[in-house]
Amino acid sequence: MNLLIQQTVNGLTLGSIYCLVALGLTLIYGIMEVPNFAHGHFYMIGGYVTFFMMTLYGINYWVSALISGLVLAVCGILLERLVFNPMRHTPHSNQFIAAVGAMLFLEASARVLWGSDFRSIPAIYDKVLVFGGVRLTEQRLIIIAGAVVLMVVLYIFLKHTMIGSTIEAMAQNRDGASLVGIDVNRVAMLTFAVASILASAAASLAGPIFLVYPAMGSLIIMKAFVIIVIGGMGSIPGAVLGSFILGMTESLGATYISSSYKDVIAFAILVLILSLKPSGLFAKGAR
Amino acid sequence: MFVFLKKPKFWAYLVLLAVAIVFPFISPNRYYLTVVTLSFIYAIAVYGLNLIVGYLGQLSLAQAGFFGLGAYVSGLLSLKLHMSFWLTMPLAAVATTVVALMVGLISFRTRGHYFVILTLCIGVIIHLVIEKWDDLTGGVRGLIGIPRPTSIGPIDFISLESQYYLVLAFLMLTIFVMSRIASSLVGRTFKSIRNSEELAATLGINVMNNKLLAFGIAAFFTGIAGALFAGYIRFIGPDICNPNLTFEFLLFLLIGGQATIAGPLVGTLVANGLTESLQFMQEYRMVVFGILLILIVRFFPGGLAGETRILITKLENRFNKRKKSRTNAPSKGESHATKDQGFN
Structure with missing residues (x-):
């Protein structure tokens, strides 16, 4: 029983990380219809920036996370301006290939600049709390709480602020949004900035538990794609739901089915879902 | 009967094949x-x-x-x-x-x-x-x-x-x-x-x-x-x-030119040749190739083979136009024929 609760908490932790990454991905997809393959590598760079802020400059964990968010926002805007915006009217496979190019570039750059070593963001909150036999590190709770806070902030931003609702409007109807005077370019940049901040936040939160290394983005981006396919591409509630479904399945699957095949589970779920329902579980209408 | 003997393409292929066959003997190492x-x-x-x-x-x-x-x-x-x-x-x-x-x-x-x-x-x-x-x-x-x-x-x-x-x-x-x-x-x-x-x-x-x-x-x-x-x-x-190898294949294809017969071979040879000659910067390989991939899909979606073909068609058209203006005889059929060839 304890094992079950333990694994549920682990699943929630994993789900929270996935959620922050997948939310960014789905936001970008909703606005631009671009499958941003480089998103996972923004997650990786976010982790590195936080790591170096803390170890090289001795900056406080939370401030480092904030700086990393700002750096990534700039990176996101640059990517949108330099790669995706000029390619808006090309076939979707070309955009996909460009995104793959950006991904290869980021991973190789990280390898060249910082080496292939595994690093871990210094843990400040590493006390172990025991609740009736279930052992939890504080960091895991911080991950879950942090993800919830960010989700609430994102919700308020999208629904109750003027700038945020331009993103929503654009996602609902691009032409309509332009007609009422919303600047397409500004919204695109904003979306990339917000999505990149979410990715860096995920990495800063996860860094002390999961490690930071150049290839850390490639597995999580594929899982994030699995999530947004499960949740319906461009759908925000779908992404949240999908993340926790995947986090739970992986965590419980690793315990009760097979730990060495735990990464296969995510992709097997996707194959299963798409073979039964080719347009995704919660697809919004036909594309 | 031996129409293909008159096609320049056929001879080009033959020369390439000959080069490929003698390559082991002329390869310096x-x-x-x-x-x-x-x-x-x-x-x-x-x-x-x-x-x-x-x-x-x-x-x-x-x-x-x-x-x-x-x-x-x-x-x-x-x-x-x-x-x-x-x-x-x-x-x-x-x-x-x-x-x-x-x-x-x-x-x-x-x-x-x-x-x-x-x-x-x-x-x-x-x-x-x-x-x-x-x-x-x-x-x-x-x-x-x-x-x-x-x-x-x-x-x-x-x-x-x-x-x-x-x-x-x-x-x-x-x-x-x-x-x-x-x-x-x-x-x-x-x-x-x-x-x-x-x-x-x-x-x-x-x-x-x-x-x-x-x-x-x-x-x-x-x-x-x-x-x-x-x-x-x-x-x-x-x-x-590893999916990374798929991405490399994709890179080879795009460098060479998709939907062409020469493309895959040209792209693979060029990309691998570049890699080997840039051996000293093995680490930077993907830094360069990542950017290259973006530049190719953005500016040269045809790749080497595709862009060359477009260039040849353009040159041919210009050449034909000049010929046309000199002889002053409309040769509509001919220019159509060259155009068709360009897309074959």
């Missing part, structure tokens, strides 16, 4: 020979990718998985069951095709981004299963000491040169089959699906069956490439089915 042989093996797989991405217009990212599958099936059969290469290679190609057809049945029900993501995930599954299935595949250690292709009669495949010719023979076979497909009704059907699935379906083309056909043919050649790789390198690890 054996290292180049190794690089070119390996490039030829990759090129066979890239021809498969070209059929799907270039002609059919579907971005499948499971190709490295199929390549690895072919290599592992061939390697395992020869290591564990001591079969001859000439038996394991066709078996590997058939096994890869069967798996690809099953994958195709599922993945071609989806479209656009879903298809790309689904095939990518299938590639990852193949990679992970091969990596984790320790008892069969040796896990991360891989398969070591795969036997060389066995000799046929007096011809053996021990020397580097003989292996080069073996790979060259398969490459020529691949190019021949692909160029036949490209100019046949089947190839045109694929192109029509690329241009508009709805329109193709309206014309009575069975889209699903044709997609499966292309996918199967591509996987067959990718499987052959995998088996050749296993017999040539004689050591295979799970890295050869």
Whole structure:
């Protein structure tokens, strides 16, 4: 029983990380219809920036996370301006290939600049709390709480602020949004900035538990794609739901089915879902 | 009867073939020979990718998985069951095709981004299963000491040169089959699906069956490439089915030019040649190639072969125009003919 609760908490932790990454991905997809393959590598760079802020400059964990968010926002805007915006009217496979190019570039750059070593963001909150036999590190709770806070902030931003609702409007109807005077370019940049901040936040939160290394983005981006396919591409509630479904399945699957095949589970779920329902579980209408 | 003798293209091919045949004798060192042989093996797989991405217009990212599958099936059969290469290679190609057809049945029900993501995930599954299935595949250690292709009669495949010719023979076979497909009704059907699935379906083309056909043919050649790789390198690890290899194939294809016959070979040779000559910056390779990939799809989506063809067509048109203005005789038919040639 304890094992079950333990694994549920682990699943929630994993789900929270996935959620922050997948939310960014789905936001970008909703606005631009671009499958941003480089998103996972923004997650990786976010982790590195936080790591170096803390170890090289001795900056406080939370401030480092904030700086990393700002750096990534700039990176996101640059990517949108330099790669995706000029390619808006090309076939979707070309955009996909460009995104793959950006991904290869980021991973190789990280390898060249910082080496292939595994690093871990210094843990400040590493006390172990025991609740009736279930052992939890504080960091895991911080991950879950942090993800919830960010989700609430994102919700308020999208629904109750003027700038945020331009993103929503654009996602609902691009032409309509332009007609009422919303600047397409500004919204695109904003979306990339917000999505990149979410990715860096995920990495800063996860860094002390999961490690930071150049290839850390490639597995999580594929899982994030699995999530947004499960949740319906461009759908925000779908992404949240999908993340926790995947986090739970992986965590419980690793315990009760097979730990060495735990990464296969995510992709097997996707194959299963798409073979039964080719347009995704919660697809919004036909594309 | 011998019309093709008059075509400049035919002679160009003949010269290229002659260069390929004498290459082992003119190659300054054996290292180049190794690089070119390996490039030829990759090129066979890239021809498969070209059929799907270039002609059919579907971005499948499971190709490295199929390549690895072919290599592992061939390697395992020869290591564990001591079969001859000439038996394991066709078996590997058939096994890869069967798996690809099953994958195709599922993945071609989806479209656009879903298809790309689904095939990518299938590639990852193949990679992970091969990596984790320790008892069969040796896990991360891989398969070591795969036997060389066995000799046929007096011809053996021990020397580097003989292996080069073996790979060259398969490459020529691949190019021949692909160029036949490209100019046949089947190839045109694929192109029509690329241009508009709805329109193709309206014309009575069975889209699903044709997609499966292309996918199967591509996987067959990718499987052959995998088996050749296993017999040539004689050591295979799970890295050869890593999705990163798919991305490299994609890079080769795009550099060379998709939907062209020369593209895959040109791209693979150029990209591998560049890599080898930039050996000192091995680490920076992907930094350069990542940017290159973006620049190519943004500015030169035709790749080397495609852009050259466009350039030639342009030059021809200009030349014809000048000729026209000089003779002052309208030669409408002629300019049409050259234009058509440009798109062949």
